[in-house]
Amino acid sequence: MRFIKKLAVSAVAAAALIGGALLSPATANAAVPFDAPWGPVFSADHKAEANGHVRVEDYKYKQWYWKHEKVDFNCSFKHKAKKFCHWKWVEGNKFHVRFTLDNDGWKGHHKFKCAWATFKIEPFHGPDYFKKFKNCGKHPKSFWFSGKNAEHISVVVSRGDHWKPRGFWGAWTPIYDA
Template identity: 65%
Template sequence: MRFIKKFAVSAVAAAALIGGALLSPASANAAVPYFDGPWGPYFSSDHKAEASGFVSVEKHKTKKWYWDKKKVLVKECYWKHGEKKCDWKYVWKKFKAWKWVDEYKFTVKGELINHAWDTHHKKYRCAWATFKIEPFSGPTYFKKFKNCGEDPKHFWFSGKNAEHISVKVSRGDHWGPKGFFGPWGTVYDHV
């Protein structure tokens, strides 16, 4: 009877240890909701193109690797007049290290509505939404979406570490925005 009790207690303890070991790495860099919210609606200057949607940002902890230098005491030996001599001196050694950094992953979802899809002016038959993404470090980049049809067009894009995301709604043809540019509207601002 005593053997069965010891076996049962050790099995429960082992299951708890395994469960804790399986959960701890996942919880170390699990995504934490940082920001969720709607954006828009934003319009072209003639109000015939409209964009609105939802943005969500998650905060992750990730390892960032970098090269570091450290002074290390080393023994340097040489032969002089048939005799081995050794000196101690400090030299710089390069080594790879890491640190935990916060990373912000964003997803922008939206809907682009074209109220002038049947216009006779071919230059302004499509609705355009141009997004400007400004990261914490690195160059600013743009994403463009168009809708040349009657039905609303749904789109999405994602990235990481954006400090500001803005949108400008305009009208144009199949190849790009041509006119009726609305003002830049805020989609997300990192605080």
């Protein structure tokens, strides 16, 4: 009889925990501050198209640095400086971008056979950098990339050859702003 009571009490407690977890979506959304689809973004001639999904998560990490401190050895009047490694907690974000690049002009002029998507990532500190992706086939192609500490992410879709984008640039479209 005692075993059955313990089993019933534990089942009720488990159901209450599961119900509480299902009814409180604020705790689930606290870890993911930005999660949204973007697109479609077109080239100027509408023969290249990109659309996808961006996800940005906050996280904390240790940032290590060297600090010079004066140290008094053996109570003498000589003070020497030594380097010590210290760390501090820094808040940042991680981003993940997944997208599909579609090429409708793959039979055209050799200078514009490929669809290109160029992403501009602007970090909080440091220089901007770019990521470029191409699709020279007739079927849509999927891509993804990740990074850290992005303040702004923008995309432009264009047309080009196998080596670089050459023309029909669309407009820069922001897909994430911190």
